[in-house]
Amino acid sequence: MSSQPTKYDEIISLLPKKYESGHNVGVVHFFPSTITVHPEGGVDFQVRLCPALLQKPPAPKPHPAARELTEDEKKHGFNPFLPPYVAELYLAEFEEGGEEYVALLNKYSVVEHHFILISKDFKLQTSPLTPSDLVAAYKLLSAARRQGRHFISYFNCGPHSGSSQRHKHLQFLPLEGESGPPIEDAAKRQKLESEGRAFSISGIPYAHFIVRLPEYSSSRDSEELMDILGSTYMTLLDLAIQTVRHQDNPPPGPPAYNILLTLNHMHIIPRSKAEYTLSDGADVAVNAAGLAGMILVKTEEEREVLMKEGILNVLKGVGMEDKRGESCSVVENHLDD
Numbered sequence: 001m002s003s004q005p006t007k008y009d010e011i012i013s014l015l016p017k018k019y020e021s022g023h024n025v026g027v028v029h030f031f032p033s034t035i036t037v038h039p040e041g042g043v044d045f046q047v048r049l050c051p052a053l054l055q056k057p058p059a060p061k062p063h064p065a066a067r068e069l070t071e072d073e074k075k076h077g078f079n080p081f082l083p084p085y086v087a088e089l090y091l092a093e094f095e096e097g098g099e100e101y102v103a104l105l106n107k108y109s110v111v112e113h114h115f116i117l118i119s120k121d122f123k124l125q126t127s128p129l130t131p132s133d134l135v136a137a138y139k140l141l142s143a144a145r146r147q148g149r150h151f152i153s154y155f156n157c158g159p160h161s162g163s164s165q166r167h168k169h170l171q172f173l174p175l176e177g178e179s180g181p182p183i184e185d186a187a188k189r190q191k192l193e194s195e196g197r198a199f200s201i202s203g204i205p206y207a208h209f210i211v212r213l214p215e216y217s218s219s220r221d222s223e224e225l226m227d228i229l230g231s232t233y234m235t236l237l238d239l240a241i242q243t244v245r246h247q248d249n250p251p252p253g254p255p256a257y258n259i260l261l262t263l264n265h266m267h268i269i270p271r272s273k274a275e276y277t278l279s280d281g282a283d284v285a286v287n288a289a290g291l292a293g294m295i296l297v298k299t300e301e302e303r304e305v306l307m308k309e310g311i312l313n314v315l316k317g318v319g320m321e322d323k324r325g326e327s328c329s330v331v332e333n334h335l336d337d
Contacts, residue, residue: 007094012140014092015091016113028088031050031108032052035047035049043182044182045294048297053298072122072166079165080107086104088105094136097136101120103140106171116171117136117140119133125169128157128237130230131230134226134230137172138225140153141263145216150174150177150180152261154173154260154292156287159274160256161256161274161288162288162290183291198211199211199212207319208268209236209267211232229266239324243322243324247323250272255270256272258271258287260288267291271318272317273317278302278314282299295314
C-alpha cells in the first residue's frame with residue numbers, strides 16, 4: 001500500500017498545471033533561451049543566452065486598494081511576497097518546524113516551473129537560514145525526486161549575492177535529467193578523505209565550501225533532517241564568515257553569500273559583489289545559479305566576451321580569495337578521472 005502524498009508532493013504535482021494556466025493568462029512570463037556548454041577548469045559550464053530579457057516588462061505597481069504599505073515598504077518599495085497573493089502564482093502555504101511558508105511560482109522565468117519558497121511573515125533576506133528553512137527546502141527536493149524530477153534549491157543572501165528582494169526566500173530551479181548543475185556534478189566527482197568535513201573543488205580559483213550530505217533516504221524525519229542540515233549550514237557559514245574576515249578590503253554590510261542545496265551536497269560561496277564588468281563594458285549579473293555553473297547572458301556579444309575572458313575569472317571576480325591559511329579544516333582533493 002503506497003503512502004499518502006505529503007504537502008511537498010502536492011506542491012511539485014501542482015507545478016505543471018499552475019505554470020501553464022499562469023502563462024496562458026499572461027501572469028507568468030517565460031523567456032526562451034538557448035544553452036551553450038563551455039568546458040573550463042574541469043567544469044562543463046552552461047551559458048544561457050536569453051535575448052528576450054532585454055524586453056523584460058517592468059515590475060507591476062501595487063493596486064492601491066490591495067492593502068496598505070508596511071513601514072518597510074514605505075522605505076524600500078513594494079514587497080510582492082506579502083499577501084494578498086496573486087492567485088495564478090500561488091501554490092500552497094504550510095508549516096514546518098513551527099515556521100510558516102508560502103510557495104509561489106516565479107513570475108519571471110527562463111526555465112519552466114521555477115518556483116520560490118518565502119517566509120509567510122516578513123523576514124530580511126540577509127537573515128540566516130533556519131533549520132526549518134533547510135528542512136522545507138530538502139523535503140521539496142525529495143518530493144521532486146519521488147516524482148522523477150530534479151531541482152536545485154538556492155539562496156542569495158545579501159545585496160552582493162545577486163539578491164533582488166528583501167523578503168526572505170529560497171528558489172527552486174528545475175534541472176534536465178538526473179545530473180545536477182555543473183558545479184554540483186564536479187562536487188560529486190570529488191574524492192573525499194572524510195565524508196563529514198567541508199571540502200573545495202580542485203582548480204576552482206575562488207573561496208567555496210561544500211559538505212557532502214549523508215546518503216539520501218526518504219525515510220528521515222524532520223528532527224533528524226534538522227540536525228543534519230542545521231549543523232552543516234552552521235559549519236559552512238562559519239567558513240564563509242572566516243573568509244570575509246580575512247579579506248584585505250571586505251565589502252561593507254553583513255556578509256553576502258550564496259547557498260546551493262541538492263540531495264547530495266550543500267555549498268556556500270562568499271561574495272564580494274553582485275556583478276562582473278566584462279572588457280566590453282557589459283555587466284554580467286551573477287547570483288547563486290551562476291555560481292552553480294549556469295550563467296545567464298542577454299546578447300551573443302556578451303556570451304562571446306564572457307567565454308573569451310573565462311567564466312572562472314568572472315566567478316573569481318564576484319567571489320573572494322580564500323586567505324584563511326593553513327588553519328582551515330577544508331579537505332582539498334583531486335577529481336576522479
